[in-house]
Amino acid sequence: MEDQVKAPERYDVSAVENYWRKRWEETQIYRTEALPNKPKYYALEQFPYPSGHLHMGHVRVYTLGDVIARYQRMTGHAVLHPMGWDAFGMPAENAAIKSGIPPKVSTEANIAYMKQQMQQMGLSFDWSREVTTCSADYYRFTQQLFLLFYERNLAYQRAGAVNWCPSCETVLANEQVEDGLCWRCDSVVSKRDLTQWYLRITDYADRLLEGLQNIHWPEEIKAQQTYWIGRSEGAAVEFELMGYDERVRVFTTRPDTLYGATYVVLAPEHPLVEKLIQGSREEAEVRAFVERERRVSDIERTSETTEKRGIFTGAFARHPLTEEPIPVWVANYVLADYGTGAVMGVPAHDQRDYLYAVKYQLPIRRVVESSNGEPTELPYTASGVLVDSGPFSGMPSEEAKGAIAEHLKSIGLGEKRISYRMRDWLISRQRYWGAPIPIIHCPNCGPVPVPVDQLPVLLPDNVTFTGKGASPLAGAKDWVETTCPRCHGPGRRETDTMDTFIDSSWYYLRYTSAGDDKEPFDRRLADYWMPVDEYVGGKEHAVLHMLYSRFFTKVLHDAGWLSVDEPFQSLLVQGMVVYGGSKMSKSKGNTLSPETILAEWGADATRLFMLFAAPPEKDFEWSQQGVEGTYRFLQRVFRLVTRPRTSGTDEAALETLKRIEARTIKKVGEDLGVRRAFNTAVSALMEYTNALYQHLSAVPAHEQATLLETLVLLLAPMAPHLTEELWHQLSHETSVHLANWPTYDPAWLEESQVEIVVQVNGKVRGRLIVGADWSEEAIREAALAEDSVVSYLEGRTIKKVVVVPSRLVNLVVAG
RNA sequence: GCCGAAGUGGCGGAAUAGGCAGACGCGCGCGACUCAAAAUCGCGUGAGGCAAACCCUCGUGCCGGUUCAAGUCCGGCCUUCGGCACCA
Numbered sequence: 001m002e003d004q005v006k007a008p009e010r011y012d013v014s015a016v017e018n019y020w021r022k023r024w025e026e027t028q029i030y031r032t033e034a035l036p037n038k039p040k041y042y043a044l045e046q047f048p049y050p051s052g053h054l055h056m057g058h059v060r061v062y063t064l065g066d067v068i069a070r071y072q073r074m075t076g077h078a079v080l081h082p083m084g085w086d087a088f089g090m091p092a093e094n095a096a097i098k099s100g101i102p103p104k105v106s107t108e109a110n111i112a113y114m115k116q117q118m119q120q121m122g123l124s125f126d127w128s129r130e131v132t133t134c135s136a137d138y139y140r141f142t143q144q145l146f147l148l149f150y151e152r153n154l155a156y157q158r159a160g161a162v163n164w165c166p167s168c169e170t171v172l173a174n175e176q177v178e179d180g181l182c183w184r185c186d187s188v189v190s191k192r193d194l195t196q197w198y199l200r201i202t203d204y205a206d207r208l209l210e211g212l213q214n215i216h217w218p219e220e221i222k223a224q225q226t227y228w229i230g231r232s233e234g235a236a237v238e239f240e241l242m243g244y245d246e247r248v249r250v251f252t253t254r255p256d257t258l259y260g261a262t263y264v265v266l267a268p269e270h271p272l273v274e275k276l277i278q279g280s281r282e283e284a285e286v287r288a289f290v291e292r293e294r295r296v297s298d299i300e301r302t303s304e305t306t307e308k309r310g311i312f313t314g315a316f317a318r319h320p321l322t323e324e325p326i327p328v329w330v331a332n333y334v335l336a337d338y339g340t341g342a343v344m345g346v347p348a349h350d351q352r353d354y355l356y357a358v359k360y361q362l363p364i365r366r367v368v369e370s371s372n373g374e375p376t377e378l379p380y381t382a383s384g385v386l387v388d389s390g391p392f393s394g395m396p397s398e399e400a401k402g403a404i405a406e407h408l409k410s411i412g413l414g415e416k417r418i419s420y421r422m423r424d425w426l427i428s429r430q431r432y433w434g435a436p437i438p439i440i441h442c443p444n445c446g447p448v449p450v451p452v453d454q455l456p457v458l459l460p461d462n463v464t465f466t467g468k469g470a471s472p473l474a475g476a477k478d479w480v481e482t483t484c485p486r487c488h489g490p491g492r493r494e495t496d497t498m499d500t501f502i503d504s505s506w507y508y509l510r511y512t513s514a515g516d517d518k519e520p521f522d523r524r525l526a527d528y529w530m531p532v533d534e535y536v537g538g539k540e541h542a543v544l545h546m547l548y549s550r551f552f553t554k555v556l557h558d559a560g561w562l563s564v565d566e567p568f569q570s571l572l573v574q575g576m577v578v579y580g581g582s583k584m585s586k587s588k589g590n591t592l593s594p595e596t597i598l599a600e601w602g603a604d605a606t607r608l609f610m611l612f613a614a615p616p617e618k619d620f621e622w623s624q625q626g627v628e629g630t631y632r633f634l635q636r637v638f639r640l641v642t643r644p645r646t647s648g649t650d651e652a653a654l655e656t657l658k659r660i661e662a663r664t665i666k667k668v669g670e671d672l673g674v675r676r677a678f679n680t681a682v683s684a685l686m687e688y689t690n691a692l693y694q695h696l697s698a699v700p701a702h703e704q705a706t707l708l709e710t711l712v713l714l715l716a717p718m719a720p721h722l723t724e725e726l727w728h729q730l731s732h733e734t735s736v737h738l739a740n741w742p743t744y745d746p747a748w749l750e751e752s753q754v755e756i757v758v759q760v761n762g763k764v765r766g767r768l769i770v771g772a773d774w775s776e777e778a779i780r781e782a783a784l785a786e787d788s789v790v791s792y793l794e795g796r797t798i799k800k801v802v803v804v805p806s807r808l809v810n811l812v813v814a815g
Numbered sequence: 816g817c818c819g820a821a822g823u824g825g826c827g828g829a830a831u832a833g834g835c836a837g838a839c840g841c842g843c844g845c846g847a848c849u850c851a852a853a854a855u856c857g858c859g860u861g862a863g864g865c866a867a868a869c870c871c872u873c874g875u876g877c878c879g880g881u882u883c884a885a886g887u888c889c890g891g892c893c894u895u896c897g898g899c900a901c902c903a
Binding site for chain 1: 839841884897900902
């Protein structure tokens with residue numbers, strides 16, 4: 001091999017890349033020990049769903065993660081850099097409905113193909129830790145974790161209205177409904193009343209919020225999670241229902257406006273509605289209204305532009321402070337599953353209540369004025385000073401919030417209360433291709449968990465995929481019918497499977513202990529490797545996978561399974577790959593296949609271009625001419641290293657090269673290790689290469705070799721194949737990827753002479769070479785004597801001289 | 816509407832702690848090599864002004880401010896993209 005490519009004009013990309021890939025596989029150079037005696041680094045990229053082919057977005061994420069992993073390896077870390085497959089999910093099941101090919105078969109074929117594609121990219125994964133979520137030796141532990149949640153009262157069954165996707169024929173979690181549409185297939189989501197399994201993520205709302213403060217994540221993602229959790233502080237207020245032995249509980253963030261409450265509104269689904277209308281004059285009318293509103297889709301229900309509609313129930317509630325009777329209404333603008341499903345109407349100080357009160361001619365009572373006494377229009381939603389509020393009149397809003405809540409508490413009609421937007425996580429799915437929920441329903445004992453030693457609950461093979469109705473598992477009769485583990489009577493297995501987001505909520509832990517057949521992960525190993533130091537992925541999972549994984553980690557921490565309680569210390573959210581100005585899609589016909597591109601340019605040029613063309617977090621536009629540029633650059637590097645050249649003894653040239661070498665080592669190290677600015681790392685290497693082209697033949701041969709080795713080492717994380725080839729051509733026997741990152745003598749960074757700029761009133765008027773050790777005084781003298789500056793000073797007086805050492809002198813003159 | 820991010824040459828982008836705006840690359844132009852082309856190598860390339868320059872003016876979405884000095888900081892807008900959207 002080495003002989004074959006001694007010094008041709010261009011190097012044979014595919015021959016070199018194939019050769020080295022094979023060698024790396026044979027020698028397993030990326031294999032990580034279980035507990036190495038070295039500082040650790042865990043580099044992770046989101047594992048893909050095995051759809052069949054990688055797309056350009058995958059190529060980008062894995063390139064970014066691979067560069068980080070390789071850099072950390074060269075700087076002396078034990079690096080965990082694993083890959084796996086998020087292999088349960090609907091596409092495989094849908095394909096089975098169409099083609100009859102079992103999900104397991106198509107998934108395995110897809111994995112094999114995509115794995116081969118990843119290998120073609122030259123990614124430094126430790127494949128011995130490969131994890132596949134649909135294999136029984138993974139999902140048995142997914143089931144075990146479910147049982148842990150169940151044991152800790154964090155998994156429960158509840159009946160209620162749930163999101164239903166008619167096309168996927170399954171329910172969805174709130175996080176999986178986007179804009180009223182199914183996140184996967186964009187169908188309009190409707191409501192169904194079903195008994196389903198939930199995970200109690202709301203118990204962790206505050207912890208999930210607080211945890212964001214100590215992790216290095218983009219603001220954008222933190223903001224999205226914060227918003228999603230939606231913590232709001234306020235008060236619960238109770239209104240006694242006149243003529244009933246019942247109370248309506250409302251939640252408000254503005255207890256200070258309580259004196260302005262002129263009515264109470266219930267959501268159409270509120271359980272009290274039925275009680276209040278039974279036998280009343282309004283019964284038929286209200287019931288018709290409720291029926292109608294319940295049929296309206298969620299998108300329409302919750303749109304701000306939907307007209308507010310409501311109806312009087314005929315009942316009255318007693319105002320807790322004034323004791324006046326106020327009417328109880330039912331209206332479409334109150335959400336059943338937020339707060340208490342009921343609100344107090346304060347038209348003077350709430351936009352929605354105001355519109356509603358005007359429409360239905362309900363009284364509007366102002367109880368807050370601006371603090372500066374200026375007149376304000378209604379509705380006045382800002383804070384201010386209370387008026388007409390009994391003993392609280394004159395009190396500033398902020399103070400009154402607490403005071404009124406406390407007063408309510410003293411009379412037993414309310415208290416301070418915190419409410420969250422986030423709901424519990426609905427995890428049941430009426431689908432086949434997921435981990436079965438390990439529960440047996442027993443007529444005597446109720447739901448009984450399958451004992452851990454009986455896991456896994458294997459997916460049955462004998463099912464038919466019709467895509468209609470309930471879970472396909474329900475049709476596997478001999479699978480469903482089983483024995484209750486508690487009373488040994490007949491029992492029926494739960495036929496729903498778990499949301500596949502559960503599989504991906506703990507896979508990063510499994511990598512630390514892949515192959516362990518006793519437990520999901522070994523605490524010692526997980527504690528050594530966790531947290532993930534850099535997690536690379538797309539922003540589409542900002543509140544799905546990223547929130548669920550944090551929740552899982554916190555629960556496992558609390559259960560004593562794990563020391564960390566945040567999984568991902570730092571998050572790198574990469575932008576999209578676009579082509580022809582927009583996101584690639586089949587319908588637009590602007591798709592690019594990694595197969596074609598890798599074949600045409602090779603892995604190194606493709607990788608390098610992705611790194612060079614844009615910072616990782618920005619969208620990146622694929623460009624044919626652009627990749628040609630990085631391809632040319634790699635050819636240029638190849639020629640530089642392999643071409644025979646003369647040598648010389650030019651001291652000045654050597655100094656120039658040593659200086660730029662030191663600067664480049666520092667720059668590339670910072671860019672790859674700290675700043676994640678791969679684009680500027682590439683440009684620094686281009687500059688270094690340009691300098692070597694200019695001066696290399698003027699320096700001694702042994703210096704040439706060192707300077708070239710530096711180039712090869714610095715480029716190695718980004719272009720692994722070419723650099724491996726060149727490293728061997730530079731007479732090294734071992735892999736460049738196991739070599740040490742180059743160091744530099746800081747003395748080379750110190751210049752003895754520096755050029756500084758002389759400004760007059762902030763405008764550049766001249767340049768000056770000064771010694772690095774010159775005093776400010778000396779620099780000032782030299783600047784004032786500078787020829788190009790003198791003419792600007794004639795007839796003017798110098799008011800001030802600003803000297804910034806080794807940068808500039810600014811002469812401030814007047815006249 | 817609320818939250819977040821971003822606006823810099825023909826294009827992708829750089830400027831990391833307020834200090835020479837436009838690094839690096841693409842494209843384009845000119846030249847060398849060549850019978851020729853490709854490849855390669857060299858030079859030039861923000862706009863405008865001038866006979867010309869190494870000179871002058873303008874220039875980082877817009878308006879204003881702070882500062883000796885602003886792409887960068889502050890105030891007010893505009894535009895684009897993303898998230899959330901009757902959450903009481």
